[in-house]
Amino acid sequence: MKAVEFHLPQDVDKSFIVFRETGDFFPAPWHYHAHYEFVMVNKSTGRRMVGDHIGYFEEDDLVFMGSLLPHVWVNDPLYLERRAPEQADALVIHFTDDFLGEDFMTIPEIDDFRKVLKLADRGMALRGETRERINALIRAMPAQNGLQRLSSLMLIFDIMSSTMEFDLLASPRFVQNFHYDSSDRFKKITGYIMQNFDQDISLAEIASVGNMGVTAFCNFFKEQFRVTFVEYLTTVRIGHACKLLSEHDRNVVEVAYECGFNNLANFNRQFKKLKNMTPSDYRKTLIIR
Structure with a gap:
C-alpha cells in the first residue's frame, strides 16, 4: 500500500x-x-x-x-x-x-x-x-x-x-x-498560487504549472490537498483579506478586489462562509480587541 x-x-x-x-x-x-x-x-x-x-x-x-x-x-x-x-x-x-x-x-x-x-x-x-x-x-x-x-x-x-x-x-x-516520493510539483503549484492569488487563475493555467491536463490536475489536487483548487484558492484569498482588514487603511471594497474577488457580493458570501461573519463584522472584532 x-x-x-x-x-x-x-x-x-x-x-x-x-x-x-x-x-x-x-x-x-x-x-x-x-x-x-x-x-x-x-x-x-x-x-x-x-x-x-x-x-x-x-x-x-x-x-x-x-x-x-x-x-x-x-x-x-x-x-x-x-x-x-x-x-x-x-x-x-x-x-x-x-x-x-x-x-x-x-x-x-x-x-x-x-x-x-x-x-x-x-x-x-x-x-x-x-x-x-x-x-x-x-x-x-x-x-x-x-x-x-x-x-x-x-x-x-x-x-x-x-x-x-x-x-x-x-x-x-x-x-x-520508509522512503517517500517528494516532488517539486507541490511547491510549484502552491508557490504560483501565493504569487498570483489576487489575479484570475484558470484551471488550465494552474494545471500547466503542474504539467498536467485539467482533469488530471483536478483529481490530483483534490487527492493531495483534500479540497478542490477553487476552495483552496478562496481560503488563501480570505486569509489575505483578514490581514488587509486588520490594517484599517482600506475599505471593504478595496480589500475584496485586492484579494482577487471580482465583485463585493461574492467576497462577502465567501468570507462569511469561512469566518462565520461579514468582513465588516470581522474588522469590528479587531477594534474591540
Missing part, C-alpha cells in the same frame, strides 16, 4: 493549522505530510495505523506524530456503513518545525521539546493525566483567537516536554526504512 502525500490548506494569517474532521467516517487514506500532527478523537471508534503499528482508537484517543510518518484512522463498520448514532469527530493540529521562524526550534527553551519531536518520528500515543490536560487544551482551541491559540500550543509543548505518559508506536526499523 503506497502512502499518499497530503498538503492541507492554511490561512495566510495563521502560523499553524487547527481543524475539525467530522462526517460519517474519517475519509483520509493511508498518507503522510511534512507537518507534525496531533490527532484527538472526540467521537468514533476504529483502528489506527501509524507506521507499522496497528492500534484501536476510541473517544479521547490522542496521538502525536512526526513529519513524514504514514498513518490512517479507519472507523469501525458501524460508522463506515452509516449506522452510528453520531458522526465521527476529531480535532487535528498541524505545524512545521519552522512555523515560528527558522530558528525557533534551536532556542534553549525548546531543548526538552526537541527530544519529543525526535520521539514523534515513531508516533506517540498519549495516556493518563497528560492526555486529559492536552485534550482539554485542544478542545478549546477552535474558539480561541490567534494569540490564545498559540499560547495553548505552547502549553501543550510544555506538557509534552516533561511527560512519560506515552507509548511509542511505529518500530525503529520502519522509520529508518
